[in-house]
Each structure stands twice: as structure tokens, then as C-alpha cells.
Amino acid sequence: MRKLIPLVMMSLMSLSAFAGHHMESEKTDIVDTAASQETFSTLVTAVKAADLVDTLKGDGPFTVFAPTNKAFSKLPEGTVEMLLKPENKALLTQVLTYHVVSGKVMAEDVMSLTSATTVEGSDVKVVTAMGKVMIDDATVTKADVKTSNGVIHVIDTVLLPAEVKKAL
Structure with missing residues (x-):
């Protein structure tokens, strides 16, 4: 386990250093x-549709x-449009708030976590292994994008709470 920790920390640092464009802006x-990066245009559209802009611009x-x-x-065809x-605003809000955790959880904090409670109310599983x-x-593809009101960790898959998975 002790050998794994430096490997994971090196991986997290390399994820933090990865930047196609400089997104970081405290x-x-x-x-x-997020809006300043084309790669998040769908996410930003969804945040607007769910009326979460003011919340995520909050303190x-x-x-x-x-x-x-x-x-x-990667979601099944038609899912994003649906x-x-x-009329699906509540479901969209549930999906988006499942991507948010209260507090500023930096990559170095992940080492001690096995789960985190989302704003949606459910827990997400956190696994740190094999780099x-x-x-x-x-998978976190870029960690620790610092902002004035928190941190963004870029992921390669949309997270879906169990209840939403059943509805889809």
C-alpha cells in the first residue's frame, strides 16, 4: 500500500498538470x-436548463x-435531449447535483476517501488504484482546476444516481 500512495500522488499531480487549455482561474x-471551455458546452447547457447557474456561482x-x-x-442516444x-427539469437537476460535493475536495484529499456525499444526497464511490x-x-482525467468558489475535476463519464439509472 505504501508503494501505491506515491504512484497515486504522482498520477494526481500529472492529472493536475494536464491542460489542453489553461482552465484554472481562481x-x-x-x-x-466551465463556460470558457468548449469541451463543457453540454454541461453548461444542462446547468442553465436546470436553473443551477446562480447556485454554482454562489459562495x-x-x-x-x-x-x-x-x-x-457516451449516454444512450436521445438521453441528453430528453x-x-x-418537463424533465427535476430529473436533470438530480443528475447534475449528483456531480457536486459541498466543500473543496482537492486531489490530495482523495487519498483518504472511499466515498463522498453529493449535493443530490447520494454517495459516490471513490476508488484510487493503479494510478x-x-x-x-x-475516471478523473484532470484534477484540481481551481476556481474562485471551489474546484473542478474533469471526468470522462456522466455520473448517474441509481434512481436515475432505473428511470433511463
């Missing part, structure tokens, strides 16, 4: 930071596991 909030701090457009494209319909950090079925 001067902008979570929403503005926080928040930790957001942010799925990319590519992550959304979630964005006004990867997994949140439920999603």
Missing part, C-alpha cells in the same frame, strides 16, 4: 470557468465532477 467561478465552496461533451455523448426538456482516480464509473 478569479472566475465554477460556471464561468460555495463546491467540488464539481465535470463531465466533458464526450462523456455526455433530460434537457423542461487512476475513479468516481463511480468515471
Whole structure:
């Protein structure tokens, strides 16, 4: 186990260093930071549709596991369009708040976690092994994107609470 910890920490540091574009900005909030990157356009559209912009622009701090457009494209065909319909706002809100944890959880904090309670109310499973950090079925591809009101960890899969998985 002791040998694994440095490997995981090195992996987290390399994830933190990975940056296609410099997203980090402790001067902008979570929403503005995500909105500044095309790779999060689906997420930003969803946040707007769920009326969560003001919440995620709030004081926080928040930790957001942010799925990319590519992550959304992995959902079954028609799922995103269905979630964005006004009549499905409650379901969309449930999905999005499942991606948010209260507080600022940095990569170094992950080492002591096996789960985290989301704003939605359910727990996500946290697994750190083989140089990867997994949140439920999603892999963290970039960690510690600092914002003025929290932190973003980029993930490659949309997280779905068990209740939503059954509904889909």
C-alpha cells in the first residue's frame, strides 16, 4: 500500500498538470470557468436548463465532477435531449447535483476517501488504484482546476444516481 500512495500522488499531480487549455482561474467561478471551455458546452447547457447557474456561482465552496461533451455523448442516444426538456427539469437537476460535493475536495484529499456525499444526497464511490482516480464509473482525467468558489475535476463519464439509472 505504501508503494501505491506515491504512484497515486504522482498520477494526481500529472492529472493536475494536464491542460489542453489553461482552465484554472481562481478569479472566475465554477460556471464561468466551465463556460470558457468548449469541451463543457453540454454541461453548461444542462446547468442553465436546470436553473443551477446562480447556485454554482454562489459562495460555495463546491467540488464539481465535470463531465466533458464526450462523456455526455457516451449516454444512450436521445438521453441528453430528453433530460434537457423542461418537463424533465427535476430529473436533470438530480443528475447534475449528483456531480457536486459541498466543500473543496482537492486531489490530495482523495487519498483518504472511499466515498463522498453529493449535493443530490447520494454517495459516490471513490476508488484510487493503479494510478487512476475513479468516481463511480468515471475516471478523473484532470484534477484540481481551481476556481474562485471551489474546484473542478474533469471526468470522462456522466455520473448517474441509481434512481436515475432505473428511470433511463
